[in-house]
Amino acid sequence: xxxxxxxxxxxxxxxxxxxxxxxxxxxxxxxxxxxxxxxxxxxxxxxxxxxxxxxxxxxxxxxxxxxxxxxxxxxxxxxxxxxxxxxxxxxxxxxxxxxxxxxxxxxxxxxxxxxxxxxxxxxxxxxxxxxxxxxxxxxxxxxxxxxxxxxxxxxxxxxxxxxxxxxxxxxxxxxxxxxxxxxxxxxxxxxxxxxxxxxxxxxxxxxxxxxxxxxxxxxxxxxxxxxxxxxxxxxxxxxxxxxxxxxxxxxxxxxxxxxxxxxxxxxxxxxxxxxxxxxxxxxxxxxxxxxxxxxxxxxxxxxxxxxxxxxxxxxxxxxxxxxxxxxxxxxxxxxxxxxxxxxxxxxxxxxxxxxxxxxxxxxxxxxxxxxxxxxxxxxxxxxxxxxxxxxxxxxxxxxxxxxxxxxxxxxxxxxxxxxxxxxxxxxxxxxxxxxxxxxxxxxxxxxxxxxxxxxxxxxxxxxxxxxxxxxxxxxxxxxxxxxxxxxxxxxxxxxxxxxxxxxxxxxxxx
Amino acid sequence: xxxxxxxxxxxxxxxxxxxxxxxxxxxxxxxxxxxxxxxxxxxxxxxxxxxxxxxxxxxxxxxxxxxxxxxxxxxxxxxxxxxxxxxxxxxxxxxxxxxxxxxxxxxxxxxxxxxxxxxxxxxxxxxxxxxxxxxxxxxxxxxxxxxxxxxxxxxxxxxxxxxxxxxxxxxxxxxxxxxxxxxxxxxxxxxxxxxxxxxxxxxxxxxxxxxxxxxxxxxxxxxxxxxxxxxxxxxxxxxxxxxxxxxxxxxxxxxxxxxxxxxxxxxxxxxxxxxxxxxxxxxxxxxxxxxxxxxxxxxxxxxxxxxxxxxxxxxxxxxx
Numbered sequence: 001x002x003x004x005x006x007x008x009x010x011x012x013x014x015x016x017x018x019x020x021x022x023x024x025x026x027x028x029x030x031x032x033x034x035x036x037x038x039x040x041x042x043x044x045x046x047x048x049x050x051x052x053x054x055x056x057x058x059x060x061x062x063x064x065x066x067x068x069x070x071x072x073x074x075x076x077x078x079x080x081x082x083x084x085x086x087x088x089x090x091x092x093x094x095x096x097x098x099x100x101x102x103x104x105x106x107x108x109x110x111x112x113x114x115x116x117x118x119x120x121x122x123x124x125x126x127x128x129x130x131x132x133x134x135x136x137x138x139x140x141x142x143x144x145x146x147x148x149x150x151x152x153x154x155x156x157x158x159x160x161x162x163x164x165x166x167x168x169x170x171x172x173x174x175x176x177x178x179x180x181x182x183x184x185x186x187x188x189x190x191x192x193x194x195x196x197x198x199x200x201x202x203x204x205x206x207x208x209x210x211x212x213x214x215x216x217x218x219x220x221x222x223x224x225x226x227x228x229x230x231x232x233x234x235x236x237x238x239x240x241x242x243x244x245x246x247x248x249x250x251x252x253x254x255x256x257x258x259x260x261x262x263x264x265x266x267x268x269x270x271x272x273x274x275x276x277x278x279x280x281x282x283x284x285x286x287x288x289x290x291x292x293x294x295x296x297x298x299x300x301x302x303x304x305x306x307x308x309x310x311x312x313x314x315x316x317x318x319x320x321x322x323x324x325x326x327x328x329x330x331x332x333x334x335x336x337x338x339x340x341x342x343x344x345x346x347x348x349x350x351x352x353x354x355x356x357x358x359x360x361x362x363x364x365x366x367x368x369x370x371x372x373x374x375x376x377x378x379x380x381x382x383x384x385x386x387x388x389x390x391x392x393x394x395x396x397x398x399x400x401x402x403x404x405x406x407x408x409x410x411x412x413x414x415x416x417x418x419x420x421x422x423x424x425x426x427x428x429x430x431x432x433x434x435x436x437x438x439x440x441x442x443x444x445x446x447x448x449x450x451x452x453x454x455x456x457x458x459x460x461x462x463x464x465x466x467x468x469x470x471x472x473x474x475x476x477x478x479x480x481x482x483x484x485x486x487x488x489x490x491x492x493x494x495x496x497x498x499x500x501x502x503x504x505x506x507x508x509x510x
Numbered sequence: 511x512x513x514x515x516x517x518x519x520x521x522x523x524x525x526x527x528x529x530x531x532x533x534x535x536x537x538x539x540x541x542x543x544x545x546x547x548x549x550x551x552x553x554x555x556x557x558x559x560x561x562x563x564x565x566x567x568x569x570x571x572x573x574x575x576x577x578x579x580x581x582x583x584x585x586x587x588x589x590x591x592x593x594x595x596x597x598x599x600x601x602x603x604x605x606x607x608x609x610x611x612x613x614x615x616x617x618x619x620x621x622x623x624x625x626x627x628x629x630x631x632x633x634x635x636x637x638x639x640x641x642x643x644x645x646x647x648x649x650x651x652x653x654x655x656x657x658x659x660x661x662x663x664x665x666x667x668x669x670x671x672x673x674x675x676x677x678x679x680x681x682x683x684x685x686x687x688x689x690x691x692x693x694x695x696x697x698x699x700x701x702x703x704x705x706x707x708x709x710x711x712x713x714x715x716x717x718x719x720x721x722x723x724x725x726x727x728x729x730x731x732x733x734x735x736x737x738x739x740x741x742x743x744x745x746x747x748x749x750x751x752x753x754x755x756x757x758x759x760x761x762x763x764x765x766x767x768x769x770x771x772x773x774x775x776x777x778x779x780x781x782x783x784x785x786x787x788x789x790x791x792x793x794x795x796x797x798x799x800x801x802x803x804x805x806x807x808x809x810x811x812x813x814x815x816x817x818x819x820x821x822x823x824x825x826x827x828x829x830x
Contacts, residue, residue, distance in 0.1 A: 052703075054828060075705035090700040092693045093820065103693050104704025106686040114686075154704075 004066070005030040005162050005193035006051070006082075011060035013046055020046040022217040024060070028162075028210075033184060033194045035204040035225070038214030039237055039437035044197045045087070047214070048164050052084045053077040064162070083155025087166040089147050093140040097133055097150050098122065101157050118157075125156050130186055145176035152183065162193045169203060170435075174292075181207050199437060201230045213237055237438055246445045249453075251473040254283035256319075257457035258304070258338075258426045263313035263324075265303045273299040275481035277313070281426065281457040286448065288472030288489075289461045292500050296481035297461045298343055301430045304459070305340040306330040307348075318425055334363060339419035343430030343461070349415040352404035356394070357385035359403040360418050388417040393443065409440030416444060420451060427451055428459040433467060445471060465496060517776050519660050523734060525772025526671045527552065527726045527743075531750035532757075532764045533671075533678050534722035538584075540682065540759055541715030542695040542821040546602030547587055548723060549747025550609035555580040555727025557613035560627035560738030561620065563634035563731075572634060572732050577724035583609070584720030585713075592712045595825030606747070614740050625740035627731070636665045636733040665733035667725060672765070674722070679761040691715050695819035698826040708826045726750075752805040758816050771801040 004027055011024040020043045028034045038044050050057045053071040062069055064080045071077050077084070091100050098115065101122055107114040122135050131149050139147055148168060155163055165184075169177040184194055184207060196208055204211050205225060212222040213236040221236045258281040265274040273296045281287045291297050302308040303324065304315055310324040317336055323329075330340070342348035350359045361370055361381055370381050385399035392413045394406070403411065412432070419427065432448065433441045448471055452458055462468050468475055469489070477485045477499040485499040531548045538545040555576035563572025583605055590601035614625040621627055644662035647654045682688035690711055694701045698708045730746075731738040749771050757763030778797035785791045 073705065074703050078705050084703065086699075086703065088699075090697065090703040092696045092700050094696060095693065099689060099693075100700070103689060103700065104706050106689065109686050111684050111686060111689060 003030045004028065005064070006195075007063040008047075008051070009061040009063065011047065011050060011062075012058045013050060013055060014058055019217050021050070021057070024217075024219055026212055026219060026222075028193060028195060030193050031188060031191050032209040033188055033196055033207055035208035035211040036195060036197045036214060037199060037201065037204050037211060037233060037237060039199060039439060042214040042237075043217040044214050045166060046217075048084065048166055048195070048197060051077065051164065052082060078158050078160070081159060081161040082164065083152075083158060083160025083162070084164040085148065085151040085155065085166065085168055087168075087170060089151050091139050091147060091150060094138060096136050096138055097142075097153075098135040100139060100150055101135075101154050105158050121157060122153065125153055129156065129183065129190065131156075131183060143176075144171050145173070145179060148172070148176075148180065149183070152187075161191075162195065163187065164195045164197070166197045167199070168196070169198065169200065177203075201233055204233065205230060234438055246442075246449060246470045248449045248471075251285045251452065253285040253473070254455065256280045257283050257317070258428075258459060259316040260304065261314045261316075263300070263303060263315065264311045265299050265308055266311055267299065272311075273481050274303060274310075277478075277481075277483055279459075279476060279483065281459050283425070283457050284452060284455045285473045286452050286458040286460055286471050286489075288468035288475045289459070289478055290465055290468045290475055290496055290500060291478035292463065295478045295500075297463075297478050298430065299481075300478070301340075301343065301428055301459075301461050304428060305338070305342070306333050331363070331366075334422070334424075337425035339422055339424035339427045341415055341419050341427070341429040341432060343434070345411055345415050350403050350411060352402070354403050355400050356389075356403055356406065356414060357382050357399040359414055360385045360388055360399075362418065364418070364422060388414075388421060391421075392417040392447075407437070408435040409437045412436050412444065413440065416447060420447060424456065426457045426459070428461075430461045432460070432462065433464070465493060465500075469493065469496070515655060515660055517773070517780055520776040520779065521769065521773040522660070522664065522668065523772075524775045525768045526668050527729050527734070527746050528750045528753060528768040528771055529671045529765060530674070530722050530726035530729065531747055532753045532768055533674055533761065534719040534726065535751055535754045536678060536682075536759060536761060536764060537691070537715050537722070538719035539754065539822055540695045540819055541691045541712050542698060542819055542824065542826075543588070543591055543712055543716055543719075544598045544602070544818075544823045545584075545587065545716075545719060546599055546751065547583070547605035547747075548719075548750055549743050549745065550602075550606035551580045551583045551720065551723035552727040552730065552747050553606075553613055553741070553743045554583050554609040555724040556731040556742055557609075557617060557627070557727075557738045559728040560630070560731035561617070563630050564621075564628040564737065567631060567633045569634055569636050569732060572630075573636070573725075573728050576728035576732075577721060580724030580727060581717055581720035584716045584723065588713050588716035591825060592709055592716070595827065598823050598825075610741060613738070617738065617740070627738040630732065630736040634732070635736055636667055636728065638663050639666050639669075665729065667729045667733055670725065671729070675761050675765045682761065687714070692819075695821055698821050702826070702828065712826075749801050752801060755816050755818075756805055756808060759819065770804075774800045774804070 006028040008024055008026040011021050013021040024047060036044050046055065049055050051062065053073045053076050056072065062071060069080050071080060092103065098118060102114060102118045107117060119135060126132050131153055133146050133149050139150065152163065168180060172180060188194060198204060208225045210222060211225050211228065211233065212219050213233060215237060260277060260279050263274055263277045264272060267273045277300060279287065289297050299308055303310050306329060315322040315324050317333065317338055322333065346352060351362065361384065365376065371377055382399050388394065389397045389399060394410050394413045403414065406414065429448065432444050436444065448458060460468065460471060472489045475487045475489060475491055475496065476483050477496060479500060479502045487496060531552055535545050535548050558579035559572040559576035562575035563569055587601050587605055590596040591598040617625040617627060641662035644658040648658040682692060690701060690706055694708055694711050701711065702708050730742055753764055753767035753771055756767045778794065778800065781792060781797060782794050783791065
């Protein structure tokens with residue numbers, strides 16, 4: 001078992017002035033699952049792209065099965081027995097599973113002969129690795145979990161012995177992710193070597209045999225997973241100890257700032273997604289809404305923020321009613337002291353093509369301090385953006401850079417800075433740290449606590465239970481559109497888990 | 511009966527350039543290269559065909575010149591949009607303008623006939639072929655005239671054009687090249703990661719497009735008429751594009767769409783100056799505009815959504 005499947009020696013790669021990989025040496029043993037963990041931008045994907053022949057390393061050596069290889073394109077990687085499951089699937093959406101698997105590995109010019117053989121081979125692979133999927137199904141009609149299976153089948157069909165999975169769980173639901181882990185275990189027992197790239201510590205602990213940690217283009221440590229801990233890996237990733245538990249004092253709740261009574265909302269298909277929800281958020285407290293994704297939390301936030309129309313119920317902001325019969329105007333809500341950090345920053349929070357300083361005032365661009373008569377005051381806007389960049393440590397510190405060129409964590413900071421610096425009375429936040437790296441998570445959590453301590457009412461929705469527990473003073477659990485329970489901020493994880501799974505209140509209390 | 515047969519006969523003749531151009535566009539666009547320059551390529555090929563055929567008194571030389579010019583123009587489009595990752599619409603429009611101007615200037619400079627090429631002798635034309643037994647069965651009622659008048663006696667290129675429909679279908683759906691071509695138009699990333707060159711694949715598609723456009727142009731100046739006339743494509747490239755969208759980028763529906771547009775064209779010519787019962791004389795412009803109006807109406811609601819190849823118009827850049 002000590003044979004090496006892949007050895008990388010002294011890999012260097014620069015993009016212009018940025019050194020993405022610095023003197024990387026890595027040993028991956030045969031028949032193991034080797035995790036590579038690091039923050040966004042640590043160089044994980046670049047390293048794997050070099051291994052798969054997308055980029056050429058500036059220097060260094062790749063050894064596969066004891067033989068030095070020179071991989072110049074994906075063909076070379078495939079020939080060396082390396083297969084890759086990309087973060088964004090490389091599938092043709094309107095092709096069938098079979099056509100996708102065949103593409104690039106057809107036997108002959110005329111398809112007919114190849115198809116029969118491919119079908120046979122696909123059947124064999126499905127049987128051997130328990131990867132059932134209908135070969136004639138069209139990709140765009142099957143769920144994401146199955147699409148990923150097709151990607152794995154593609155690699156196996158090409159005879160891959162080494163599989164690279166780049167952030168494979170990012171698009172999966174928790175049950176799908178669990179299923180994927182079972183598949184990977186199965187592949188491992190059949191002798192395949194797997195390189196598993198992620199920024200989620202939980203997954204590393206759950207599935208890998210060994211783990212290498214990358215930070216700023218370098219490998220800063222390799223450990224046996226059984227001999228390390230989440231805390232050690234996290235501190236390796238960021239270069240210092242991380243406070244996974246946020247420090248905060250007890251809340252001192254004041255007046256009710258946001259009050260929701262019997263709120264009901266439907267989705268576009270007419271299904272009730274928010275069902276008779278009532279809640280209060282007081283000044284100086286954080287109310288967290290826990291729940292498995294898709295239980296109405298998103299729609300609840302959208303309705304309160306004035307993006308979605310309510311069917312019935314009422315919302316009071318600072319003691320005055322909000323018009324929810326039609327759409328409450330989000331702009332008006334903003335002037336009344338409600339700030340909203342939407343769940344999906346790419347579609348609702350930012351305009352990726354805009355410069356940072358423009359994204360930093362979106363929605364507030366009509367305010368006097370940004371205007372010069374009827375025109376935008378570029379100098380004032382830039383000064384304002386630079387102030388926020390300093391205060392929130394947004395990197396790179398360039399207000400003229402396109403928003404799309406910031407990493408996920410920094411984009412999220414841009415949105416948070418915009419909403420928090422308006423000094424709102426009520427702040428509603430959806431998924432504050434989705435797709436955000438560990439260092440930024442800590443920063444964002446601190447800022448949210450600071451908002452609370454400054455007397456703001458904070459309503460927080462997150463699918464990360466740890467986050468809800470770390471930040472909230474009170475926790476409401478949502479299931480199937482209803483609030484099924486309320487607990488204190490220090491409620492046990494197991495108890496919340498039962499509520500989130502829809503187990504009745506009484507049973508959960510027992 | 512005679513009237514109907516004549517209209518159908520000209521429908522066939524008029525739909526051939528549309529069909530060849532639309533199939534040309536099919537290959538290009540299915541690979542993700544939008545081609546608004548079908549018109550320009552056809553025009554360039556028509557001129558080259560007419561000029562070479564007149565100069566050498568040889569239909570073969572004409573055909574060859576047409577193909578060379580059309581493929582060259584398509585390579586320019588390919589270079590701009592594949593290698594240089596330029597805007598495909600801009601490149602296509604540029605080709606149309608270049609073709610429109612150059613054909614007239616060169617025509618005037620070489621032949622001094624106001625941008626025309628000299629009328630072709632029969633040696634320079636793509637001659638018609640009689641299908642076997644056409645004379646023998648001409649007297650059979652109904653089927654006889656259909657076979658000997660309607661189907662027989664057309665240039666070889668017409669039979670080639672209609673044969674290209676099943677051939678294109680077979681190439682696209684039954685060969686490795688076709689599978690990859692369709693894939694690269696939907697998700698070039700999938701093709702690249704499978705170890706296939708996106709660039710070379712798209713160039714081959716663009717060359718296929720050039721060849722078919724070349725045939726379309728040659729048909730215009732060497733078969734449909736005897737010589738090149740200034741701006742003789744008269745928007746046929748755009749109608750072919752409309753037919754392509756109309757047919758949702760599929761070969762057999764492309765043929766039906768082209769026949770429909772050819773039919774409208776034929777009816778338009780036949781109706782010129784003739785009053786219709788109740789309505790009176792219909793302006794010829796309205797008839798000429800019918801294919802476009804029909805496309806808009808049908809696209810707006812009758813054929814459902816025409817979804818173009820997903821990667822169409824977008825130059826392929828590797829991640830980051």
